[in-house]
Amino acid sequence: MRGDEREVAGDTDRVRADVASWPTGRLLSMAARMVESRFEGFLAGLELTHAGLICLHHLAGGPLSQRELAQLCRVTDQTMSRTIERIARTGHAERTSDTRDRRRTVVTITGKGIEALAAARAEERLSEQALGAVDDYHRFRQQLITLITVAGS
Amino acid sequence: MRGDEREVAGDTDRVRADVASWPTGRLLSMAARMVESRFEGFLAGLELTHAGLICLHHLAGGPLSQRELAQLCRVTDQTMSRTIERIARTGHAERTSDTRDRRRTVVTITGKGIEALAAARAEERLSEQALGAVDDYHRFRQQLITLITVAGS
DNA sequence: TAAGATTGATCCATCAATCTTA
DNA sequence: TAAGATTGATGGATCAATCTTA
Numbered sequence: 001m002r003g004d005e006r007e008v009a010g011d012t013d014r015v016r017a018d019v020a021s022w023p024t025g026r027l028l029s030m031a032a033r034m035v036e037s038r039f040e041g042f043l044a045g046l047e048l049t050h051a052g053l054i055c056l057h058h059l060a061g062g063p064l065s066q067r068e069l070a071q072l073c074r075v076t077d078q079t080m081s082r083t084i085e086r087i088a089r090t091g092h093a094e095r096t097s098d099t100r101d102r103r104r105t106v107v108t109i110t111g112k113g114i115e116a117l118a119a120a121r122a123e124e125r126l127s128e129q130a131l132g133a134v135d136d137y138h139r140f141r142q143q144l145i146t147l148i149t150v151a152g153s
Numbered sequence: 154m155r156g157d158e159r160e161v162a163g164d165t166d167r168v169r170a171d172v173a174s175w176p177t178g179r180l181l182s183m184a185a186r187m188v189e190s191r192f193e194g195f196l197a198g199l200e201l202t203h204a205g206l207i208c209l210h211h212l213a214g215g216p217l218s219q220r221e222l223a224q225l226c227r228v229t230d231q232t233m234s235r236t237i238e239r240i241a242r243t244g245h246a247e248r249t250s251d252t253r254d255r256r257r258t259v260v261t262i263t264g265k266g267i268e269a270l271a272a273a274r275a276e277e278r279l280s281e282q283a284l285g286a287v288d289d290y291h292r293f294r295q296q297l298i299t300l301i302t303v304a305g306s
Numbered sequence: 307t308a309a310g311a312t313t314g315a316t317c318c319a320t321c322a323a324t325c326t327t328a
Numbered sequence: 329t330a331a332g333a334t335t336g337a338t339g340g341a342t343c344a345a346t347c348t349t350a
Binding site for chain 1: 165168169171172173174175176177178179180181182183184185186187188189192203206207210211225227277281283284286287288289293294296297298299300301302303304
């Protein structure tokens, strides 16, 4: 009984009121979905996803084992295993067995991966300009980084 | 957290450096996971999840159709269908068919749902105190609300 | 035809259990 | 036994397709 044709004016205010009482965790996940979805279509054109992109980001500095990559991306080993499976399948990275310790799998970014990373970063810069609605965007990012840093250690 | 003895000092700085170059969407989803995971154990004791909790939050104001609930929670109808299935199964809400329009399903919070909501809100307040690491927490929340509001309209 | 809700397929993440190699 | 990686089950979200009722 609330969502009908009477939202002639004040729609933004109504949404704001709905959301203002949400727990902070919910606000964060909602915001994450909105920001990331703007970008997903573009990434799909590169055969990439957000999870794969952050891997390539870290792999740009050189090959890493799956566990090292998981720690840098701050996900579990299990999640990383599946993400790497995908970026290997699409040809953005390669898995090779470490000859000195055959338990380890070394992941290396490919030429296709490097190109996709560059393209994604360029687009990212553009799409984040839309976040200008947040006043003091730089500080907002710093607050997020602080939150992740202190809560994660 | 990462139980090695070589990170005697500077662990926090290292994590911060890792994360500082991430896209904002990734920072948001990471922060969301960290904040929400603190709370999940408690909710599990109530047989609830975050998705269910936000439903109960909106249902506290009175019964709603599934579509209305989806719009308030800002998820798709399909997601809401599955979330309601769960909170109905656990007895936190009930589904009844609207006799005047049998396409509609009316969702009502139960006594168990009301109790669980109250318990969760009390705990929520406590757990969010840990977010005090963010300077000007109030403004941080306002920025999130702005982001969701303007991007979603 | 359209509206409301459900089911199927996919993706990101988790934990628990397993498999291989050290 | 432990370390590194994988697989299975589950939860939260999406889109596409379907089913029922108006």
